[in-house]
Amino acid sequence: MELFSHEYYMNEALKQAKYAFEEGEIPVGAVIVSNNRIIARAYNQTEKLHDVTAHAEMLAITSAANSLGAKYLTDCKMYVTLEPCQMCAGALFWAQISELHFGASDPKRGFMKVNSKALHPKTKISTGILAEQSESLLNEFFNKLRK
Amino acid sequence: MELFSHEYYMNEALKQAKYAFEEGEIPVGAVIVSNNRIIARAYNQTEKLHDVTAHAEMLAITSAANSLGAKYLTDCKMYVTLEPCQMCAGALFWAQISELHFGASDPKRGFMKVNSKALHPKTKISTGILAEQSESLLNEFFNKLRK
Numbered sequence: 122m123e124l125f126s127h128e129y130y131m132n133e134a135l136k137q138a139k140y141a142f143e144e145g146e147i148p149v150g151a152v153i154v155s156n157n158r159i160i161a162r163a164y165n166q167t168e169k170l171h172d173v174t175a176h177a178e179m180l181a182i183t184s185a186a187n188s189l190g191a192k193y194l195t196d197c198k199m200y201v202t203l204e205p206c207q208m209c210a211g212a213l214f215w216a217q218i219s220e221l222h223f224g225a226s227d228p229k230r231g232f233m234k235v236n237s238k239a240l241h242p243k244t245k246i247s248t249g250i251l252a253e254q255s256e257s258l259l260n261e262f263f264n265k266l267r268k
Numbered sequence: 269m270e271l272f273s274h275e276y277y278m279n280e281a282l283k284q285a286k287y288a289f290e291e292g293e294i295p296v297g298a299v300i301v302s303n304n305r306i307i308a309r310a311y312n313q314t315e316k317l318h319d320v321t322a323h324a325e326m327l328a329i330t331s332a333a334n335s336l337g338a339k340y341l342t343d344c345k346m347y348v349t350l351e352p353c354q355m356c357a358g359a360l361f362w363a364q365i366s367e368l369h370f371g372a373s374d375p376k377r378g379f380m381k382v383n384s385k386a387l388h389p390k391t392k393i394s395t396g397i398l399a400e401q402s403e404s405l406l407n408e409f410f411n412k413l414r415k
Binding site: 167168170171172173174179182183186187189190191192193206207208209210211212214215216235236239 | 314315317318319320321326329330333334336337338339340353354355356357358359361362363382383386
């Protein structure tokens with residue numbers, strides 16, 4: 122049963138990305154859904170935490186696992202505003218996430234170009250949900266940074 | 269100036285792997301060295317923390333960044349008992365670690381097979397240091413598990 126649409130959940134991820142933007146972080150946000158319920162919300166915090174591992178996806182995986190008390194996210198869906206990097210794809214592989222939905226593509230650092238088989242074979246992927254909104258938030262951030 | 273040998277630091281990583289073994293975790297340990305000083309020590313804690321991201325390397329990177337108050341580990345060397353997976357290699361890429369030394373190879377999940385260019389182009393790699401000790405600890409762990 123699907124109570125909410127993919128767009129609904131991606132919009133929740135976008136809200137997280139906007140928090141990142143406001144805090145001067147590269148604006149990427151993620152949520153993890155289990156049984157139609159959002160069990161984890163996170164945004165990129167690499168600057169604040171001085172930690173390259175603090176991507177939205179990584180924080181969301183840790184948070185979801187805490188919420189479930191289990192390390193495998195086999196019945197969970199991730200919605201993330203940007204295509205995951207190889208680190209995050211590797212984490213999603215270990216977590217055996219059921220579905221990965223991402224918004225904008227990342228042709229430079231996204232996992233799809235480097236290793237399109239990075240995810241677990243059971244993980245279903247969809248791309249492009251609210252991609253324009255995610256991309257324009259990222260562009261606004263980098264344009265601001267360059268000024 | 270090299271005060272200690274690669275074997276010395278890898279032996280410190282092996283001590284961490286042994287802590288993991290004692291706690292029922294897959295025995296992998298890592299240390300990070302800056303200016304000849306160990307600034308981070310960690311071992312795999314995926315079971316204890318119910319968190320697939322809690323690999324020794326990830327915990328060591330976060331700990332080293334905390335110690336330095338900076339997210340880039342450009343003057344740091346990692347010693348880890350097993351070849352990093354793609355998640356950890358991705359994290360080492362972002363951290364721009366200066367040197368990666370690993371013990372045993374991991375032909376199944378190691379990054380070298382999947383994507384040998386996963387690390388930052390500036391990162392120097394050496395392999396095989398105390399590999400036999402690392403491997404026999406892993407074998408002992410998995411043999412015990414199978415019984």
